[in-house]
Amino acid sequence: MRLDKYLKISRIIKRRTVANEACDAGRVSVNGRTAKAGLDIKPGDVIEIVFGTNTAKYEVLSVKENVKKEFAGEMYKSL
Secondary structure: OEHHHHHHHOOOOOOHHHHHHHHHOOOEEEOOEEOOOOOEOOOOOEEEEEEOOEEEEEEEOOOOOOOOHHHHHHHEEEO
């Protein structure tokens, strides 16, 4: 699954366009490397997102095409 789509479906970022813009601006890295929006995400990957002065780290636990809002938090683990 593409990185921008994963960020939207897991509800880490609300909109896919915002996720895409964050990737293009270089604020998202996967496994320590700056990532583009089209990067394939797999379970076990570590996503790091810079929000202004704050940094958030997430470990990908599962990749699903569709998930209900209540279960979106089970797709990742906050580090």
